[in-house]
Amino acid sequence: MSDRFEFSVSATDGRARSGTIRTPRGDIRTPAFMPVGTAATVKAMLPESVRATGADILLGNTYHLMLRPGAERVARLGGLHRFMNWDRPILTDSGGFQVMSLSSLRKLTEEGVTFASHIDGSKHFLSPETSMEIQRQLGSDIVMAFDECPALPASEAEVAASMRMSMRWAQRSRDAFGDRPGHALFGIMQGGVTRELREESAEALRAIGFDGYAIGGLAVGEGQEAMFGVLDYAPGFLPEDKPRYLMGVGKPDDIVGAVLRGVDMMDCVLPSRSGRTGQAWTRRGQLNIKNARHADDPRPLDEACTCPACTGYSRAYLHHVFRAGEMISGMLLTWHNLHYFQELMQGMRDAIAAGRFQDFVAEFEAQRAGGDIAPL
Template identity: 80%
Template sequence: MVKGNDMAQTFGFDLLATDGRARTGRISTPRGDIRTPAFMPVGTAATVKAMMPESVAATGADILLGNTYHLMLRPTAERIASLGGLHKFMNWDKPILTDSGGFQVMSLADLRKLTEDGVTFKSHIDGSKHMLSPERSMEIQKLLGSDIVMCFDECPALPADKARIAQSMELSMRWAKRSRDAFGDRPGYALFGIQQGGLEEDLRAQSAEALRDIGFEGYAVGGLAVGEGQEAMFGCLDFAPEQLPKDKPRYLMGVGKPDDIVGAVKRGIDMMDCVLPSRSGRTGQVFTRHGVVNIKNARHADDPRPLDEQCSCPACQKYSRAYLHHVYRSQEMISGMLLTWHNLHYFQQIMQEMRDAIAEQRFDVWEKGFHEGRAQGDIEPL
């Protein structure tokens, strides 16, 4: 078994099979195994919106993502620690990965000031002043008790000129070393480094080399899904994952739509996260094997059929399109609950099918069927 450097007894990664660049494996943690490729539902404020924790687990999720930025502002990491840590606080006993807070600071916070030390910013909630640095990010994530901790980094929005991307990447690599030093020796917990460099192959290679020299239990491809488009993202993923160690998990941050996920796995990615299935569920957008369904559309008002007759989630097994259309139009809470459950179930079903296909050396055949099914579009109206 391939093991993390300083937690050899308790955190590890088994690469079980490959098919082309696609990989399937198992990340082992004290709180349970994570089957890869893995999709991580996003629990921003210690909850996956509209879902009970046991319902999220029932969809097949092995791990959740929590947001350092949001939790440090409310209810605060110190309060969560005093109440027994994030797992106990939100009633989730499986692994949790927390992001570093860097992306949210750049995208949400007001009046940011970036220096070598870190980022000073005003809260988007109440305007209070805060400072995030590599050391403070590590402290917050330790207080939360997350199983997988992310380095503190800076993520510039794309497009940006190469000089700006290089400057940002070099700062992130200095922060990665400080994150590693501040993380310390924590058996059973993992720290992931984050590769930066925009869409530039040479900058990505330079970043990967810096991260390998520091040494991490896993590696993320950061700085994508920030406005560059799928074609450009896939172009970067054609080389970026291969620059990272083969014997450690590779995590693509903030991705994505079903076809983004499949394309990323095809290019060697092991882990992903995105708010899309839950956010879309709350706005009436449903992902199915035949493409996207907008339940708000009037065509569903008298339709007694399920969203997908082959889906085993509660929304499809127990409710009609007509009912789901009605509760969405009526702004009933059950609408977001059922549609989010379906979307998360569908995303986890894709992951399981890919794990099986890679293990059985038929990923290309599976991928072809996946795209053909989605290209068919929704069933005909009655």
């Protein structure tokens, strides 16, 4: 186990790459999918269960944790790892995206963002400096620079002005982060769907110098085609010897497409949120356990899956407990979804290492195109 933050690429296949991020709290195998633990918990899961699915790292939300229970309280209680009983790496976002998504409550200036809490309306201020301090108090292993992410659609002039302010904030984040051995700071590329702005953003970030680089401002409503259009060039603007993190992605086909284009890390609430609403993701695509066709079906969600939901329970049972509003429904479906997402990542890592990633993608697409197993 390293006492520093290091990244190495062990295999490439086209633009896809597999490797390892080494941190004092353990290794992160890439491509990596990070389950989202918004309020210091991955909803409906125990931390050891999340680890059992194959997750090497979790994501925590600075915005939510600063409002409740508060970063100072988490620090007093020994930091986020001890607080939530997760001893492996944690990445915290900067709070910028949540402030953007609650934009009706915010006031934005060059200095930072003043906003009202969605919980109780109390006023708060976030800036590059305060975001770095809150993330320091939380004790996360990977800290994200504070940025502004404009909601699309926006004019090119608006996107350009926002990106340039985010680059000024990136320098302030770097300055405020200081020297923290064993902890990493990632910069965030912005620029919407405009190639020249993405390149300008990447050049600014490289000049500042970060331990890793995120691609922000995607998966915010622009659609998969536009997102892939940006990913066809954006990862290539970033240093090859640092991890590349696509924020807020996504569905399994988004994830595979991103890895195909050179992305190393992703996160999304989808596996857990879907699990709580009766949606299961399998190698055959998405299924809705609410549907009546499952009511008498003794078969598992996915006959090839080794998660507890598939090895111990039928579709009929999962249909019943969802309809009955039982908590075990969200628990089992979330476990299954997280297991499937991590299995997908392992499959990609193995395929890249073996030089057969294109075959993997073709098999992935063919299985999904076949759809769910036929009803009984």
